[in-house]
Amino acid sequence: MTEKLKPCPFCGGEAAVVEIEPRLYRPVMNKPFCVLCTSCDLYFGYDYDYGGEFDTKEEAAAAWNRRAGDEGASKKEKDFGANEAPQEI
Ligand SMILES: [Zn+2]
Numbered sequence: 001m002t003e004k005l006k007p008c009p010f011c012g013g014e015a016a017v018v019e020i021e022p023r024l025y026r027p028v029m030n031k032p033f034c035v036l037c038t039s040c041d042l043y044f045g046y047d048y049d050y051g052g053e054f055d056t057k058e059e060a061a062a063a064w065n066r067r068a069g070d071e072g073a074s075k076k077e078k079d080f081g082a083n084e085a086p087q088e089i
Contacts (some may be wrong), residue, residue: 005035005061006068010065013039015064017057035064054079 005015015037022030030051035044045053045062054060 006065008037008039008042009039009068010042011040011051013037015044015068017060017064020052022051024071035060 005017007013008015013073015035017033018036019032020034022032031054032052033054033056034046034052036042036046044067047053052060054063056077
C-alpha cells in the first residue's frame with residue numbers, strides 16, 4: 001500500500017494520488033501520476049501543458065507529504081500561534 005497522504009495544506013481536505021492522461025504538447029515528458037485534493041481540486045505535481053511529474057504513486061505521495069508538512073498545516077499553525085491574532089469576522 002502506498003504512503004498515507006497528509007491532508008491538503010490549503011483546505012484540509014482529503015488528497016489522493018491520481019493517474020492522469022498524457023498531455024498533448026510534450027507527451028514524451030509526461031509522467032503518469034500527480035496528487036489531487038478531492039475537496040478543493042488542487043493539483044500537485046501536475047502541469048497543464050506538460051503533464052504529471054511523478055513516475056510512481058509512492059513518489060507522488062512522498063512529495064506531497066513533504067510539501068504538505070513543510071508548507072502546510074504544521075507551519076500554518078505555528079505561524080498563527082506566534083504572529084497572528086485570530087481574525088475577527
Ligand atoms: Zn484542498
